[in-house]
Amino acid sequence: xxxxxxxxxxxxxxxxxxxxxxxxxxxxxxxxxxxxxxxxxxxxxxxxxxxxxxxxxxxxxxxxxxxxxxxxxxxxxxxxxxxxxxxxxxxxxxxxxxxxxxxxxxxxxxxxxxxxxxxxxxxxxxxxxxxxxxxxxxxxxxxxxxxxxxxxxxxxxxxxxxxxxxxxxxxxxxxxxxxxxxxxxxxxxxxxxxxxxxxxxxxxxxxxxxxxxxxxxxxxxxxxxxxxxxxxxxxxxxxxxxxxxxxxxxxxxxxxxxxxxxxxxxxxxxxxxxxxxxxxxxxxxxxxxxxxxxxxxxxx
Ligand SMILES: [Zn+2]
Numbered sequence: 001x002x003x004x005x006x007x008x009x010x011x012x013x014x015x016x017x018x019x020x021x022x023x024x025x026x027x028x029x030x031x032x033x034x035x036x037x038x039x040x041x042x043x044x045x046x047x048x049x050x051x052x053x054x055x056x057x058x059x060x061x062x063x064x065x066x067x068x069x070x071x072x073x074x075x076x077x078x079x080x081x082x083x084x085x086x087x088x089x090x091x092x093x094x095x096x097x098x099x100x101x102x103x104x105x106x107x108x109x110x111x112x113x114x115x116x117x118x119x120x121x122x123x124x125x126x127x128x129x130x131x132x133x134x135x136x137x138x139x140x141x142x143x144x145x146x147x148x149x150x151x152x153x154x155x156x157x158x159x160x161x162x163x164x165x166x167x168x169x170x171x172x173x174x175x176x177x178x179x180x181x182x183x184x185x186x187x188x189x190x191x192x193x194x195x196x197x198x199x200x201x202x203x204x205x206x207x208x209x210x211x212x213x214x215x216x217x218x219x220x221x222x223x224x225x226x227x228x229x230x231x232x233x234x235x236x237x238x239x240x241x242x243x244x245x246x247x248x249x250x251x252x253x254x255x256x257x258x259x260x261x262x263x264x265x266x267x268x269x270x271x272x273x274x275x276x277x278x279x280x281x282x283x284x285x286x287x288x289x290x291x292x293x294x295x296x297x298x299x300x
Contacts, residue, residue, distance in 0.1 A: 005022045022193070061092055163207040227241035
């Protein structure tokens with residue numbers, strides 16, 4: 001693996017087939033966003049534990065008691081930052097050391113630009129810096145991804161009039177764990193990064209005749225013999241009936257092309273026959289490494 005992520009596979013009745021990838025540099029940006037997030041989370045856990053211990057051991061004003069009631073359950077840095085901002089205007093005797101640890105002291109600004117926690121003066125200064133870095137990088141990664149998807153949608157919709165896509169709740173898929181796959185966690189982490197729902201949306205918006213078909217059994221049915229076998233998230237499936245080895249995604253788009261056959265019943269016979277022939281050709285082709293979006297030139 002070169003670090004890129006396959007986000008879509010497509011094939012057309014003109015015999016062309018390819019995958020769309022998010023390149024490694026974009027994936028690296030998303031990975032770095034996750035890294036920063038996890039550094040922030042670890043630091044947050046530490047500062048929260050330190051503050052909790054201090055609150056227990058020291059006399060504190062009622063407002064602070066009230067505002068930190070369920071501190072051990074907090075998951076958001078923003079919440080602690082809000083308390084610290086309020087604390088700034090309500091300092092009390094004996095809070096110097098803990099407050100410096102939380103918010104930093106006035107010369108903390110001098111240390112800006114450093115990424116190592118120990119060179120930062122106060123948790124909040126450091127977290128704010130990391131948060132801004134994380135947010136900028138995330139927005140940049142999303143902009144790159146969007147540009148790639150827009151280009152791809154433009155390319156496809158110029159090439160094909162009829163575009164058949166699976167009706168899948170991509171958001172749900174992004175959240176769902178895939179049981180039985182070796183690199184489970186990796187797949188789970190990557191799927192939301194793919195944001196395939198956004199890609200599908202761009203294609204639907206631009207296509208002359210977009211067609212969304214039911215996704216049932218598209219990765220289970222053998223497009224050649226029609227037997228429904230095991231699906232699963234493995235990349236290659238073997239048909240237990242005819243023995244063909246399928247790339248999972250190619251299997252899906254071939255099945256969608258076959259669904260398209262039912263949809264084009266209204267086309268003139270000559271055209272219908274030509275499309276059928278093209279589909280059969282596509283189905284009999286070899287499985288390639290370079291092989292679910294199915295596309296049809298309907299020549300309108
Ligand atoms: Zn088969």
